[in-house]
Amino acid sequence: MGKLRIGMVGLGSIAQKVYLPILSKASKWEFIGAFSPNQEKGNIICATYRIPLFTSLSALAQQCDAIFVHSATSSHFEVIDYLLNAGVHVYVDKPLTEHIHQSEALIELAAKKNKKLMVGFNRRFAPFYHQLKQNITHLSSLRIDKHRCDSVGPKETRFTLFDDYLHVVDTALWLAGSNAKLLSGSIIQTKENALFYAEHHLKIDDCWITTSMHRKAGSQQEQIIAVDEDAIHQITNMNLWRSESRSRLTEKHPENWDPILLQRGFIGAVEHFIECVTNNTEPSTSGEQAIVAQLMIEKMLANQ
Known part of the structure; x- marks a missing residue:
């Protein structure tokens, strides 16, 4: 088998900032080209x-073994349905689709066609987050905040949540356990039905x-605080890790030459997908895994 032939659908912001810089540096694959409705x-x-x-x-x-889909969420179902039926493996930006029933249909189709379907939850591949998951022994408390400086609207609340x-919900469930129970929460909206603030409380075991x-919030900040047995871990913006254990404080920083796309997990996610297709293994963020967080947000909306 020759090099994997990779293509891309959609050339918007995320494609330009993240995936084109990664995929264009082809070594283990061949980047065939892209398609955009805006020619x-x-x-x-x-x-x-x-x-x-x-x-x-x-x-x-017709020219690709696998395709990265970065088109608008509203187009995901139609595009992925076509690609899977055409015998192409698919990596897609989250969420998988706008609606659970569409996501479930694509998961069934991928299994039927024996094709990989991976959703791009890059944080699962961020080195510090991955190390944290490996270090956890007995979590008692996990808090994840992802704030924005000035990002109210223009999309409605449901769009922003998904x-x-x-990302916040998926990372929490991945670190603590996917069978968490939603206990309470609040979704605060503007008069224009745009998301202003969301906070939710869940529980899994203890x-x-x-x-x-x-x-x-006046700041573009993302932070995890994990209270584990004998240690408290705090990771800020995926590039600063402080841990305190038995009154000893330690800090970790990325390696000097680690690019930002590696720190944020995008390179790891791309390489994981390509390895799964090449070796015929299941992606860790397969469609079935990816809709767990989507289902939880549906519960959050229903309980609002």
Whole structure:
């Protein structure tokens, strides 16, 4: 078997900031090209990376073994359904789809077609978060905050919860346990139905979990505080780790030359997907795993 042939659908902000810089540095794979409905914009972007822009999704699918989907969430179901039926493995930005029944249908289709379907929860591959999960022995308390400086609207609350708060919930469930029970919470909205603040409290066994997000906090800050047996861990912005154990305080920082896309887990997520396709193994953020957080947010909305 030759190098894996990779393609991309959608050339928006996340594709330009994250995935094009990673995938264009092909070594273990071949970057075939991309497709965007906006051909004029797509031509400019693809020319920058010296890759072909395909004129249709079908033309791209015919040339690829696996495709990264970065189109609008509203298009996910249609695009992924087409690609899986065309025999292509799929990596997609979270959420998998807008609706649970659509996500479940795609999970069934991927199993039927024997194709990999991975959702890009990059935080599971962030080195500090991954190390924290390995170090945890007996969590009593886990708090995850992901705040924004000035990001109220323009999208409605439901969109923001699935687009951004989903990261917080998924990371919490991944670290503490997916069978957590929702106990309480609050979703505060503006008059225009945009998310202003969300906080929720969950419990799994004897571990208490708090998730929160403020959309106008004056700071772009993400933080985890994990109270474990004999240790308290605090990770800020995925690049500063402070641990206190028996009155001893230690700090960890990324290696000097670790790029930001590695620190935030994007490189690890991409390489994991490609390894899974190459070795025919199941992605750790497969469709079935990925909708656990999506289901929890549906409960949060229903209990509001």
